[in-house]
Amino acid sequence: MNPSRWLRFVWPAPASAVGLVLGGAGVATGASARCVDGVLEVSGGPPARVMRAMGIVAITLGHVVLGQSAAELDALRVHEHAHVRQYERWGLLFFPLYLAASLLAWCQGQSAYSHNHFERQACAAEAAARRRCARTSASDSLRSSSP
Numbered sequence: 001m002n003p004s005r006w007l008r009f010v011w012p013a014p015a016s017a018v019g020l021v022l023g024g025a026g027v028a029t030g031a032s033a034r035c036v037d038g039v040l041e042v043s044g045g046p047p048a049r050v051m052r053a054m055g056i057v058a059i060t061l062g063h064v065v066l067g068q069s070a071a072e073l074d075a076l077r078v079h080e081h082a083h084v085r086q087y088e089r090w091g092l093l094f095f096p097l098y099l100a101a102s103l104l105a106w107c108q109g110q111s112a113y114s115h116n117h118f119e120r121q122a123c124a125a126e127a128a129a130r131r132r133c134a135r136t137s138a139s140d141s142l143r144s145s146s147p
């Protein structure tokens with residue numbers, strides 16, 4: 001593993017540790033876990049019930065994503081993995097920066113969630129992935145219709 005790849009995991013490790021504690025407790029009590037592109041995804045079980053009660057579909061903590069179900073993690077993968085990249089960039093600073101971005105949006109009379117800078121970045125990653133998917137589908141259908 002080269003040093004930059006190693007740092008990608010060390011820098012956000014405190015946040016990942018919180019995710020591992022919550023995810024590990026979830027797996028010990030019935031949740032499922034899988035590793036996708038270096039990210040541990042945990043779904044179902046008691047953590048999902050708590051998130052459902054709180055209105056949270058998925059949450060990223062470093063290199064751990066907790067979600068209500070595997071299907072929702074599949075649907076939200078690009079968005080949540082964008083948050084993983086944000087953790088890799090900002091490390092422990094991500095928590096206070098995220099809260100500051102929410103506070104800033106709220107002070108401007110906007111949604112503390114959907115107008116948060118980091119959420120907008122993650123949504124932009126989702127939109128870019130959808131455009132790539134649409135282009136691939138269009139070129140696939142052109143290829144399949146050509147002789």
Ligand SMILES: [Zn+2]
Pocket residue numbers: 079083118119122
């Ligand atoms: Zn998000």
